[in-house]
Amino acid sequence: MIKNFIDTSGIECYEDVSLKKYNTYKIDAKAKYLVFPKDSVELIRLISYLKSNNCKFLVLGNGSNVIFNFEYYDGVIIRLDRFNSISINDNVIEVGAGYSLIKLANEVALLGLSGLEFASGIPGCVGASVAMNAGAYNHSLAEVVESVMVLTPDNEIITMTGEELEFNYRESFFKYNKDYIILSCKIILSHGNKEEILELIKDRRVRRMESQPLNYPSAGSVFRNPEGNYAGKLIEDCGFKGYKLGGAMVSLKHANFIINYDGATGRDIVLLINKIRNSVKDKYNIDLILEQIIID
Numbered sequence: 001m002i003k004n005f006i007d008t009s010g011i012e013c014y015e016d017v018s019l020k021k022y023n024t025y026k027i028d029a030k031a032k033y034l035v036f037p038k039d040s041v042e043l044i045r046l047i048s049y050l051k052s053n054n055c056k057f058l059v060l061g062n063g064s065n066v067i068f069n070f071e072y073y074d075g076v077i078i079r080l081d082r083f084n085s086i087s088i089n090d091n092v093i094e095v096g097a098g099y100s101l102i103k104l105a106n107e108v109a110l111l112g113l114s115g116l117e118f119a120s121g122i123p124g125c126v127g128a129s130v131a132m133n134a135g136a137y138n139h140s141l142a143e144v145v146e147s148v149m150v151l152t153p154d155n156e157i158i159t160m161t162g163e164e165l166e167f168n169y170r171e172s173f174f175k176y177n178k179d180y181i182i183l184s185c186k187i188i189l190s191h192g193n194k195e196e197i198l199e200l201i202k203d204r205r206v207r208r209m210e211s212q213p214l215n216y217p218s219a220g221s222v223f224r225n226p227e228g229n230y231a232g233k234l235i236e237d238c239g240f241k242g243y244k245l246g247g248a249m250v251s252l253k254h255a256n257f258i259i260n261y262d263g264a265t266g267r268d269i270v271l272l273i274n275k276i277r278n279s280v281k282d283k284y285n286i287d288l289i290l291e292q293i294i295i296d
């Protein structure tokens with residue numbers, strides 16, 4: 001049935017496709033369909049169809065904060081890569097949900113616009129990153145996002161601003177309202193000194209390269225830092241550095257990173273996460289909170 005819709009709608013679609021290049025863990029799971037709607041009209045048509053036919057679907061960004069805990073996704077993975085428009089008017093940026101956050105942070109830096117320096121090493125798309133309230137070095141997108149254009153579960157396009165976005169540490173309204181899809185985002189930056197902005201970005205790149213295992217596939221920090229503590233330190237103190245489970249391994253460089261060391265499956269990663277959680281709970285009575293999202 002979906003096949004009929006896809007064939008007649010003309011939407012860009014791939015069938016029985018490997019998702020390896022669509023997640024930064026490089027988990028080699030497959031999806032029944034991977035689709036790239038070209039605009040909101042096509043997206044609305046697709047989602048109405050999927051909902052009225054009870055088809056499973058997931059909107060995916062760059063796959064840099066997810067764990068594919070399946071071998072085969074019997075549904076539709078939707079990527080918003082074509083939602084990649086950008087307009088920059090003085091210090092006001094309107095940018096599509098599929099735009100790369102790293103690209104955006106570097107482009108605005110070259111214009112001497114300040115406020116996204118922290119984001120220059122976060123390998124997500126703008127839409128998903130706003131939904132996650134991505135951040136680093138005590139800054140986050142909440143500080144610069146003015147409003148977002150959103151597709152609601154009733155297939156209406158609305159603008160959401162300020163308190164409606166319910167930004168919090170690594171979360172927002174969208175974390176608990178998965179059927180709202182961010183289509184684009186309005187960001188307001190401040191004018192700064194271009195050289196200083198570029199220097200800060202360079203400094204942070206060096207810090208990331210020194211402290212994170214960027215030469216292996218991962219999805220960034222696995223757990224949030226508990227109040228007054230560091231997840232990496234607790235995991236290291238439980239003896240997990242270098243610990244392997246299947247093809248997954250706790251990084252030797254940073255214990256709050258799990259890396260795909262050798263053909264890891266989502267299951268390997270999830271089992272390792274559970275093992276770490278149990279050990280930290282047993283030893284320190286601390287419940288580690290997962291920062292990554294498990295997709296079943």
Ligand SMILES: Cc1cc2nc3c(=O)[nH]c(=O)nc-3n(C[C@H](O)[C@H](O)[C@H](O)COP(=O)(O)OP(=O)(O)OC[C@H]3O[C@@H](n4cnc5c(N)ncnc54)[C@H](O)[C@@H]3O)c2cc1C
Nearest residue numbers: 061062063064065066124125127128129134135182219220
């Ligand atoms: C090496 C490395 C370093 C990292 N460093 C950081 C860091 O410093 N700080 C940080 O915060 N994160 C970091 N991350 C994690 C990750 O990059 C961020 O969370 C990023 O914002 C996720 O964006 P994404 O496009 O990859 O989202 P995805 O992983 O594709 O999706 C995340 C969630 O957003 C949902 N989603 C996707 N698109 C939309 C949309 N348009 N509207 C609503 N919901 C949507 C998805 O369904 C999913 O639930 C790092 C990851 C890696 C691999």
